[in-house]
Amino acid sequence: MSTSDAAPQSLVLQLDGFEGPLDLLLDxxxxxxxxxxxxxxxxxxxxFLAVIEGAxxxxxxxxxxxxxxxxxxxxxxxxxxxxxxxxxxxxxxxxEALAARLGALQAMRAAAAWLGGxxxxxxxxxxxxxxxxxxxxxxxxxxxDLPGLIRAYLAARRRAAAGRRYRPPPLTLWSVKEALSRLxxxxxxxxxxxSLERFLPAGLASPLExxxxxxxxxVAGLELARGGTLRxxxxxxxxxxxxxxxxxxxxxxG
Amino acid sequence: MMDDDSGADGLPEAHLRLAEALVFxxxxxxxxxxxxxxxxxxxxxxxxLAALRARYAGRGVELVEIAGGVQxxxxxxxxxxxxxxxxxxxxxxxxxxxxxxxxxxxxxxxxPEIEEIRGAALSQATLDALLEAALIAPKGxxxxxxxxxxxxxxxxxxxxxxLPGLRDLPRREDLxxxxxxxxxPPAEAPDA
Amino acid sequence: MMDDDSGADGLPEAHLRLAEALVFxxxxxxxxxxxxxxxxxxxxxxxxLAALRARYAGRGVELVEIAGGVQxxxxxxxxxxxxxxxxxxxxxxxxxxxxxxxxxxxxxxxxPEIEEIRGAALSQATLDALLEAALIAPKGxxxxxxxxxxxxxxxxxxxxxxLPGLRDLPRREDLxxxxxxxxxPPAEAPDA
Numbered sequence: 001m002s003t004s005d006a007a008p009q010s011l012v013l014q015l016d017g018f019e020g021p022l023d024l025l026l027d028x029x030x031x032x033x034x035x036x037x038x039x040x041x042x043x044x045x046x047x048f049l050a051v052i053e054g055a056x057x058x059x060x061x062x063x064x065x066x067x068x069x070x071x072x073x074x075x076x077x078x079x080x081x082x083x084x085x086x087x088x089x090x091x092x093x094x095x096e097a098l099a100a101r102l103g104a105l106q107a108m109r110a111a112a113a114w115l116g117g118x119x120x121x122x123x124x125x126x127x128x129x130x131x132x133x134x135x136x137x138x139x140x141x142x143x144x145d146l147p148g149l150i151r152a153y154l155a156a157r158r159r160a161a162a163g164r165r166y167r168p169p170p171l172t173l174w175s176v177k178e179a180l181s182r183l184x185x186x187x188x189x190x191x192x193x194x195s196l197e198r199f200l201p202a203g204l205a206s207p208l209e210x211x212x213x214x215x216x217x218x219v220a221g222l223e224l225a226r227g228g229t230l231r232x233x234x235x236x237x238x239x240x241x242x243x244x245x246x247x248x249x250x251x252x253x254g
Numbered sequence: 255m256m257d258d259d260s261g262a263d264g265l266p267e268a269h270l271r272l273a274e275a276l277v278f279x280x281x282x283x284x285x286x287x288x289x290x291x292x293x294x295x296x297x298x299x300x301x302x303l304a305a306l307r308a309r310y311a312g313r314g315v316e317l318v319e320i321a322g323g324v325q326x327x328x329x330x331x332x333x334x335x336x337x338x339x340x341x342x343x344x345x346x347x348x349x350x351x352x353x354x355x356x357x358x359x360x361x362x363x364x365x366p367e368i369e370e371i372r373g374a375a376l377s378q379a380t381l382d383a384l385l386e387a388a389l390i391a392p393k394g395x396x397x398x399x400x401x402x403x404x405x406x407x408x409x410x411x412x413x414x415x416x417l418p419g420l421r422d423l424p425r426r427e428d429l430x431x432x433x434x435x436x437x438x439p440p441a442e443a444p445d446a
Numbered sequence: 447m448m449d450d451d452s453g454a455d456g457l458p459e460a461h462l463r464l465a466e467a468l469v470f471x472x473x474x475x476x477x478x479x480x481x482x483x484x485x486x487x488x489x490x491x492x493x494x495l496a497a498l499r500a501r502y503a504g505r506g507v508e509l510v511e512i513a514g515g516v517q518x519x520x521x522x523x524x525x526x527x528x529x530x531x532x533x534x535x536x537x538x539x540x541x542x543x544x545x546x547x548x549x550x551x552x553x554x555x556x557x558p559e560i561e562e563i564r565g566a567a568l569s570q571a572t573l574d575a576l577l578e579a580a581l582i583a584p585k586g587x588x589x590x591x592x593x594x595x596x597x598x599x600x601x602x603x604x605x606x607x608x609l610p611g612l613r614d615l616p617r618r619e620d621l622x623x624x625x626x627x628x629x630x631p632p633a634e635a636p637d638a
Contacts (some may be wrong), residue, residue: 019541019544019564019566020542020564020565020566020567021565022564022565022566023564023565023566025565065566072630083534096449101563101565105563105564106621107551107567107618107621107623108544108547108548108563108564109544110621111547111548111550111615111616111618111621112540112543112544112546112547112553113540114542114544114547114615114616114621115543115547115607116537118607118608118609119522119525119608120537120606120607120608121519121606121607121608122534122535122606123525123527123529123534123537123607124522124530125510125519125520125521125522125523125525125608126519126520126528127468127517127518127519127605128473128518128533131471131472131473132471133471133473136473148627217612226501
């Protein structure tokens with residue numbers, strides 16, 4: 001190991017200064033004073049493990065990624081030392097991968113140093129402090145397109161239609177309640193055995209309204225007949241339904 | 255850093271360089287006093303600035319006195335050449351676009367009719383915006399109580415939308431896939 | 447407005463004035479194409495800019511190539527004096543510089559990829575510092591599980607470090623050379 005005995009001790013104290021285990025590894029590798037491609041991975045592993053061990057004696061709370069790296073390096077060291085050829089080959093590959101990672105980090109650190117050495121705007125060189133704004137913005141023109149016009153038309157119509165649908169539609173159908181009231185009031189004033197259709201209200205325009213009113217009036221008639229208020233008669237299936245007051249029955253019966 | 259090479263104006267070139275850089279990099283006009291702080295003692299900062307102004311006279315950028323200091327400014331005769339006009343067309347507000355669409359499809363149409371179709375009141379500002387853009391124009395009056403103005407689109411409307419004529423607007427029937435939604439008459443009960 | 451007085455460099459003085467004014471006025475680097483639009487047709491805008499650069503060589507303000515265009519900047523040797531009167535922003539910390547270098551060389555790159563190269567987590571403070579200085583910007587998502595954001599450098603990055611373009615970064619192979627004096631915190635004895 002080429003590092004002096006004092007170095008690990010000082011590194012323990014500086015562990016917080018490293019940005020992760022790879023950072024420390026790169027620093028240790030650079031201490032070997034050789035090309036990164038030819039560093040001794042074994043030396044590197046031993047140095048790293050020594051640093052971690054030293055740090056653990058002082059502080060137990062070492063971050064997980066430091067310990068994971070230490071465990072992985074311990075595995076790597078065991079593979080590199082094994083006499084078994086296959087195992088050693090896996091170790092060689094892992095060692096090459098580690099050297100490549102260190103090389104990549106080293107390159108990026110060099111790039112950062114190169115950037116840092118550039119004349120930096122606002123530090124080493126200055127641009128014009130008061131640039132002149134000579135451009136004008138003309139917003140007089142309109143941006144119009146046909147799809148926009150169509151979308152607007154649809155949106156307007158849909159909204160208006162939605163507004164209309166919200167209003168409850170007027171009730172135009174003749175209800176049973178209305179039929180009961182009309183039948184009751186007209187009954188006394190009509191001659192015997194009158195067609196049910198003559199009790200329908202006036203001014204029913206659509207066939208739907210006529211059918212609805214007829215059905216309501218029939219239901220009302222059945223209800224009144226049940227209470228004995230009137231009598232119903234039908235001569236033949238689908239023939240006209242006739243209505244008469246109970247007074248009529250008395251006359252007929254008498 | 256300060257060499258003693260004197261320029262044609264008899265002042266050290268280094269002083270002129272520093273003044274030039276300082277005025278260039280400063281966000282605000284530079285006072286002679288500020289420059290004097292960077293120059294060796296006993297240097298006449300006013301003289302340095304005067305020499306700098308003389309050097310830039312007639313160039314594309316000139317040293318001008320502004321607010322008690324000096325600043326570089328584009329030469330007045332060049333400013334118009336450099337002025338760029340950036341056209342950023344604006345969109346019509348939604349209410350105006352909807353109103354325009356209704357006028358396009360229902361013309362000639364009165365203001366109350368537009369409001370009925372849109373289901374919302376039509377503000378004078380919206381109408382004014384369309385009139386100002388020359389997209390709509392009055393087209394006579396309706397022979398009904400109050401004789402309200404009838405509105406129609408203009409040739410400028412067709413030009414703006416790239417339409418040969420009003421007949422080239424998409425047909426209204428093709429716009430509404432579901433017939434129920436935009437029914438014009440009050441909704442009729444579903445037929446039996 | 448364009449007179450035919452030719453300067454020592456054989457170009458019409460009017461063209462040089464116009465180029466000077468245009469580059470001076472602009473806050474951002476000016477492309478030769480933008481100058482060409484202001485000059486008469488068939489004028490070599492690049493030649494005009496080259497003449498302008500020659501004229502400013504050695505002065506307090508120099509014309510330099512930045513981010514695909516040219517910009518006037520103060521001469522680097524004047525910085526120590528100018529820093530005394532011009533407020534300067536803080537330098538970026540080491541972690542931010544390294545992250546920036548990784549993004550510059552590997553862009554577009556995801557945050558996990560940056561962390562893999564550095565072997566350390568990327569802190570929010572570092573990301574914020576780079577974003578706030580507008581040196582990096584998101585550039586789409588990577589089509590991989592989770593679709594992580596891709597990061598890239600901005601034109602402001604080129605301007606900040608005085609680079610004509612990304613191609614002017616040193617080749618990665620050339621970076622393996624150990625920087626002369628690593629100013630990194632983990633102090634390394636000169637000859638341990």
